[in-house]
Amino acid sequence: MARDNRIQMFPHEWRASTTLSGVYALRMLGMFLVLPVLALYAANLPGAENNKALVGVAMGVYGLTQAVLQLPLGMASDKFGRKKVIYIGLILFAAGSFMAAAADSLTMLVAARAVQGAGAVSAAVTALLADLTRDEVRTRAMAMIGLSIGLTFSVSLVAAPVMADVIGVQGLFVLTGVLTLTSIGVVAWLTPNPDVSRLHEDAQAQPGRVAEVLGNRQLLSLDFGIFALHAAQMALFTTLPFAMEALGLLKNQHWKVYLPATVIGLVLMVPLIIVGETRNKLKQVFVFGIGCIASAQIALMFGLDSIWLITAFMIVYFIGFNILEASLPSMVSKIAPSDLKGTAMGVYNTMQSVGLFVGGAVGGILLQHYGFNGVFAFCSALMLLWLLIASVSPAPKPVKNVAYAVQPQWHGRTDTLYRALTGLQGVEAVTFSQDKHTVYIKALQKGFDQKAAEKIISGD
Structure with a gap:
């Protein structure tokens, strides 16, 4: 295969990446759109009287x-088919959205939100995208999903208060349900069907190897970090809308706080991340972010x-x-071994979800019994603990991960291929997929001769 074909996405890969990024974004839109306005809405439902804990x-x-x-549905997609599991998950999410729109009590809203979460299709979507993209371009395809999530979050924070004023929070839930049903059609008619589905170690979790991830202290510190980050985020959005409303800022004007905070946060993030990645300062930038x-x-x-003051603090926060x-x-x-990256990300995503639940529940309890200061004291303690852990953790090596299909001439000779690749300058580790059809290389960002590696793999 020519080098140009390895680095350029084929049309069907672009179609898979864009449609599945859209599906992922639409699902997250349903979560993010209500985030800034849900606490105030829930607090006015029957059953919410003096019950901020249940609001949380x-x-x-x-x-x-x-x-x-999340992980069970990912495993189910291996057995029953990617698209079937995605359809089921999206139907559950849409059903939960319509239930939330119809909720006439706080208890019913809680049940509806639980049903929404049950539509956990992220692992199945990731697996389908992995089936539809070659090893050489998969990282780029996954990055498109990440970008779509980031943009959706930023737009939602600003748009939600205004949209809720026009169509109400119930309307936001209805809109979410309709968009979710539309995304089923996108998957059915626009997303390509994979020729074959198999395990992709760089993108999918391997349940039998979760213990290896949990035994890695560096990965555990990052898992705690994503837990703490999203616990504090959910506690913040359970509390801050009440504080702004108490100061006389109507809920349809909360965008005046979120807009400068999200825009400035995004603008300043880009150069800082570039400095961290290109100058081997990622840990310093990372610790600065926690600070x-x-x-x-x-x-x-x-x-x-x-x-x-709240606006200024939220700019720093974002x-x-x-x-x-x-x-x-x-x-x-x-940090994760290349053939464990999917498993490491599976644990990471699970801890993120746990953080969302803990943050909402604990934030609501603290708000009810200890007020605003109790919530922010909890968030501060969580962040300071993470800051301490991150400060003493070793910096990750400045490495990158690349993956290639093992060419037919190397089949049955992967030991020879392994020795040839590990002998290259800058190579930190070489691993193979279980079926030996994919080779994963973890190499230094500087000093690694990628062209030489590709020449070896291609057999030229």
């Missing part, structure tokens, strides 16, 4: 069912008497949040 559960319960079902969030949470304990959302997956990829 309504905010985060989808994370619990998502955490429980930004910790500082913002501490400041919110003492600065809730001014919308201007600078840190965007840095961490971009750098955490990169650090997991650098």
Whole structure:
């Protein structure tokens, strides 16, 4: 295969990447759109009287069912087919959305949010995308999904308060349900069907190897980090809308806080991540991001008497949040063995979902019994603990992961191929997929002769 064909996406790969990124984004849109407005809406439902704890559960319960079902549904897609599991998951998510729109009590809203979370299709979507893309371009395809999620989150925070004022929170849930049903059609008619489905170690979790991930202290520290980041995020959005409303900022005007915070956070994140990746300063940038969030949470304990102060603190918060959302997956990829990257990301995603649930539930309980300061004290303590862990953890090596299909001439001779590749300068590790049809190379970003590796693999 020519080099140009390895680095350029084929038309069907572009179609798979764009349609599945869209499906992923639509599902996340349903979660993100209600995030800034759900707490205030839930607090006005029957059954919410003096029950901020249950409001917090309504905010985060989808994370619990998502955490429980994410890996099982991914495994089910191996057995029953990717698209079938995706259809089931999207139908559940749509059903939960329509249930939430019809909810006439806080208890019913909690149940609806749990059903939404049960539509945990992320692992199945990732597996389908892996089936439809070659090893050489898969990282780029996965990055498209990550970009779609980031953009959806930023747009949702700003748009949600305005849209909720026009169509109501119930309308947001209905819109989510309709878009989700539409995405089923996208998967059915626009997303290609894979010729064959198989395990892709770089993209899918291997349940039998989860213990290997849990035994890696560096990966565990990152798993705690994503848990803490999203627990603090959910606790924040369970609390902050009430604080802004108490200052007289109507809920349809909350975008005035979120817009500058998200835009400035995104603009400043890009150069910082570039510096971290290209100058081997990723740990320093990473620790700086945690410090930004910790500082913002501490400041919110003492600065809730001014919308201007809250806006300033949220700008600092989103600078840190965007840095961490971009750098955490990169650090997991650098640290995890190449043939365990999918498993490491599976554990990572599960801990993120657990964090969403814990943050909502604990945030609601603390808000009910200890007020705003109790919530932000919890968030601050969580961030300071993470800051300590991150500060003493070793910096990841400046490596990158590349993957190639093993050419037919190497079949049955992978030991020879292994020795040839490990002898190249800059190569840190070489592993093969279980079927020996894919080779994964973890190599230094600088000093690795990728052309030489490709020449060896191609047999030229």
